[in-house]
Amino acid sequence: MPSRAEIEKVVLTGGAGYIGSHVAVALLEAGRDVLIVDNFCNSHPEAVVRIGELAPGNLELLERDLADPAHKDDIVKAVCDFGAQGAVHLAGLKAVGESVAEPARYYRNNLGATLTLIEALNAAAAKTIVFSSSATVYGERNKNPVTEAGATGPTNPYGRTKLFIEDILKDVAAANSAWRAVNLRYFNPVGAHASGRIGEDPGDIPNNLFPFIAQVAVGRRDKLRVFGDDYPTRDGTGVRDYIHVSDLAHGHLSALDWLAARQKGGAIDVNLGTGVGYSVLEAVAAFKRASNRDIPYEIAPRRTGDIAEIYADAGLAKKLFGWRAEKTLDDMCADHWRWQRMNPDGYRG
């Protein structure tokens, strides 16, 4: 057996964000040195302070825009000086509706950030990357549970940036066998760190179900609108594969360790989900139990672009990385609620 080298020095783009802050804690707890590159365009510096409190270790921050050509030289130099051995790449814009309205900004930001990071990793001879892709890359007509061989066909510019970046990493790995990449296709990340100190902090009206429910429970919003109750699902509402953000964070560490031990180059797509789907009404009921608060809702028309049901086949991550999600829907709700209650106005509070 080859000796199992670890990637000790990890560049973490988007490390101040919702998922990134949990990945930072997981990496630091595993004894890795972390360089966060973030421009705080959708996050708050306080998150980085709290990461340091939760997981003391070697944490550096570079506040730069990965997509701005004027920042490229600084970023390349910082990644080299840090002695990076690999990267976890989460920096990106992620609002579906905004991507439809401003596609060029999404392509520039998400693709531009990736190209700068590739250049920096090339310069540092650190050709290993774990990328945050999304289940949104799958087309609408796959059978559940969806495997990585499922047909792709994103329906909006945001989703297309994810698929393009997956393809860019495959091209880069095909051109140079020293490159190793995993495209992690996340299902629906929810919940928060069990301490209640870091979590999702949507600046605006939340687009996603869990942050919306949490804001209703805490009294910031009157009621939830359930988008459609006439889908061919068990209660008529949409079914998704919700995954605890801490499980997801550990999935990144597992993917990185798997890449480190891998002799072969190449890029591979891997789902990160639980393999179980829950409906909107089941999620509401679970959150009600966890929070002991009423969650008023009304049935509203379907949201354009939504599909009835999607959940992961999570077998490949188990087979390759030995990783599986461990936390239940009740854990996700309890932790999401703790974060919301302790920080009703997010990091600004």
Ligand code: NAD
């Ligand atoms: P987030 O917005 O909380 O975090 C993204 C971080 O990237 C933010 O801190 C932001 O400031 C930073 N960033 C964005 N563009 C940047 C740039 N050009 N330069 C430097 N920093 C930049 O989002 P998140 O929910 O933590 O998601 C992280 C990644 O995972 C994103 O790429 C997202 O598309 C992907 N993803 C998220 C979900 C989800 O439901 N949250 C699902 C699937 C995939």
Ligand code: UD1
């Ligand atoms: C959405 C994004 C997807 C992204 C994912 C991240 C769209 C069309 N898709 O997916 O690109 O990767 O988030 O987690 O935005 N719901 C309500 N009321 C609400 C909000 C949501 O009923 O106020 C329902 C939705 O109709 C859906 C379920 O809740 O059935 C989950 O919605 P959401 O959290 O937005 O996630 P996705 O639609 O899966």
